[in-house]
Amino acid sequence: MNARLSTETTELAIAELKTLLGARASTGLSVLDLHAGDESHHDRHRPQIVVSPETTAEVAEIVKIAARYRVPITAFGAGSGLEGGAIPIQGGISLDTARLDQIIEVRADDMIARVGAGVRRLDLNRVLRDTGLFFPVDPGANASIGGMTSTGASGTNAVRYGVMRENVLGLTVVTADGNIVKTGSLARKSSSGYDLTRLFVGAEGTLGIVTEIAIRLHPIPDAISAHAGFATLAGAVNAVIDIKRAGLAIGRVELLDQPLVGVINRRGTWQLPALPTLFFEFHGTQSEIAALSDTIAAIVSEHGGTPLQWPGPGEGTVRLWETRRDVLSWARGERPGSTSWPSDVCVPISALADVILETRADVDRSGLTAYIVGHVGDGNFHCVFKYLPEEAEQVAEVSGRIVERAIAAGGTASGEHGIGLGKRKYLEAEHGAEAVALMRSLKVALDPLGILNPGKVVPDPEPAH
Ligand SMILES: Cc1cc2nc3c(=O)[nH]c(=O)nc-3n(C[C@H](O)[C@H](O)[C@H](O)COP(=O)(O)OP(=O)(O)OC[C@H]3O[C@@H](n4cnc5c(N)ncnc54)[C@H](O)[C@@H]3O)c2cc1C
Incomplete structure (x- = not known):
């Protein structure tokens, strides 16, 4: 299920991405370098191109190009991750979400906001201040809400307000075939259907690219x-x-x-x-x-x-x-x-x-x-x-x-940073072989070509003999 990269197909994909996005598709070395690493200790690896979409529709077009040429695509939020999740270890496309930075809607009465994946949490809280509300999940770094969603982030406030899983109500996600899927609703609870929202929360960009997030807000406390x-x-x-x-x-x-x-x-x-x-x-x-x-x-x-x-x-x-x-x-x-x-x-x-x-x-x-x-x-x-x-x-x-x-002791390898590159080897010890096999089946079902952030989270299967 691994994406296959050949120089020729990658060149074709790069040409199409440049036609689609113009200057927002860059192969400049300094831009590639900026997207080669995160805040973790893991080795850096350059993508071949960095794209900066401004809308969900553009993300869908980018993913369709990646799928057509079997080129890996790795989302990049603020790059503050600590497990190498945003490092494009197989090269290909780094999809920078910085321009998906719209605060789409603040529904103060409902204590809900809808934001683009690239919105940074400190910017969001600055905008919210006058409403008397805030978004409490605080991983210390000025992370993007899309990155925080994708790592299942938490931080110092979680003991009172919960982690991303509890604070995300719904998502807009571009799946590996370029379809746009909406999950969840603006209701504060729901028993309706499979919980697709929480499937994508913590998936580290391996199951889809998150473009919009509906989040819970809370009153600013004394x-x-x-x-x-x-x-x-x-x-x-x-x-x-x-x-x-x-x-x-x-x-x-x-x-x-x-x-x-x-x-x-x-x-x-x-x-x-x-x-x-x-x-x-x-x-x-x-x-x-x-x-x-x-x-x-x-x-x-x-x-x-x-x-x-x-x-x-x-x-x-x-x-x-x-x-x-x-x-x-x-x-x-x-x-x-x-x-x-x-x-x-x-x-x-x-x-x-x-x-x-x-x-x-x-x-x-x-x-x-x-x-x-x-x-x-x-x-x-x-x-x-x-x-x-x-x-x-x-x-x-x-x-x-x-x-x-x-x-x-009955705990987990990662409370909040995610599995990324470093913790894949512990997944089976923590969850068991059957659960990891189920995760792998989900990955194959949602990303049959293996183009979404390959080499992360789910360990590769043992080679068949
Ligand atoms: C000083 C410091 C302190 C930290 N403290 C904490 C802490 O207390 N708690 C905590 O939870 N974390 C902490 N972190 C880690 C980091 O801030 C979080 O993991 C954060 O959630 C990463 O967000 P980001 O926008 O930087 O994502 P990135 O690092 O850019 O990406 C993280 C992962 O999410 C994927 N991704 C990013 N955006 C999307 C998207 N739109 N759709 C799909 N996938 C996407 C990437 O591919 C990657 O796999 C800390 C980091 C630093 C540097």
């Missing part, structure tokens, strides 16, 4: 943030588990391990106790927050935590979350020449403390440099290696053990 240090990493994790079990509604809760707090302190703009630390954000009215924070302070203290520290509304809160966003790039800066490799496992919350502690111990034994940070309210954490080229093999081994540990 929010205030706090942080607390803990005598032990286990204490920090167990505090979160108790907060969750008590059903307390927090906006965000993020774990930073002690080495990462060391990075913040060395940066010098803010001094924290050199302890494993939780950053909290509470949402609600002042009296709700007061009641909530008293209960949380008591749980924190039971687990060896310091009293909650309040950096203050406004600037203090902004600084806390900017620190969370930036601290991993500061850590990389401390190791010149290093590359980042983040693991992304998610486990049942009852297994979280053990899996994190075993991971920290494994990393410490290895002598590698890595930091643990996590959306622990969801059971999702990142062990982020900052490694030099000669350490790559060792990082792959420790990363592999993190995934195996998570799967053994």
Whole structure:
């Protein structure tokens, strides 16, 4: 089912794409280079052409050309992915969604927006601000809504608002034969037919190209943030588990391990106790927050935590979350020449403390440099290696053990970054051979020529003997 690339057919496809799109079909080296990689550690690979459609109809024409000449086609959103999903590893067409950037409709009363796949989440929230609504899924990077849909993204807000799967109501998708399919509706729930929307959410562009997304919006909350240090990493994790079990509604809760707090302190703009630390954000009215924070302070203290520290509304809160966003790039800066490799496992919350502690111990034994940070309210954490080229093999081994540990605990190889290139080898261990075979059948049914982002997500079948 692999797309076949020959120089001749690719040249024909390129000529047709240039006729269709003019200057919006580029074979310039600098443009190809910009689409050869994402933010992951995976090797870069250039496409042969980059196309920038402006409408769903143009996307359909592009896909028809790709199908006619059997040329691979890989969607490119903001390129902030961390698993190599947007890298066109078999060359061909990189379809950049940046010009699908229309905010088509904001239905404030319904708390729904319809947006083009290329709309960036920060731009959307800027436009929404006056409506009192926002789109809460926040993967840290200024990702495109199409990319976030296709990776099943989440982030710091997911503990309260859910992930992309819960926040996408419907899609417009161009399928591998160039047909335009609408899925879902603007209703907030539906029991009608197969759930095609969720088939495409998280499919990483291997089943279709998403061109429009209908998303849920939420009221902008009153929010205030706090942080607390803990005598032990286990204490920090167990505090979160108790907060969750008590059903307390927090906006965000993020774990930073002690080495990462060391990075913040060395940066010098803010001094924290050199302890494993939780950053909290509470949402609600002042009296709700007061009641909530008293209960949380008591749980924190039971687990060896310091009293909650309040950096203050406004600037203090902004600084806390900017620190969370930036601290991993500061850590990389401390190791010149290093590359980042983040693991992304998610486990049942009852297994979280053990899996994190075993991971920290494994990393410490290895002598590698890595930091643990996590959306622990969801059971999702990142062990982020900052490694030099000669350490790559060792990082792959420790990363592999993190995934195996998570799967053994009933968890998943990827809580939010997707399978892309790096996690394909774990798909069968996580889902079983039958489920992977079913995924492969779905792929073949929807993309019989294998032109959509080939080499991603579903592992290639064993060659027949
Ligand atoms: C500093 C940093 C922090 C991050 N933190 C988080 C985090 O907390 N949570 C999280 O979930 N992610 C996180 N990420 C990863 C990244 O931001 C997400 O994976 C995001 O969803 C990728 O969106 P994108 O627009 O950059 O997509 P890209 O990287 O361009 O593409 C990602 C995948 O989606 C496919 N794709 C893109 N657009 C479409 C489309 N329109 N139709 C079909 N397929 C498409 C691509 O082919 C590729 O397979 C982080 C990244 C960085 C750099």
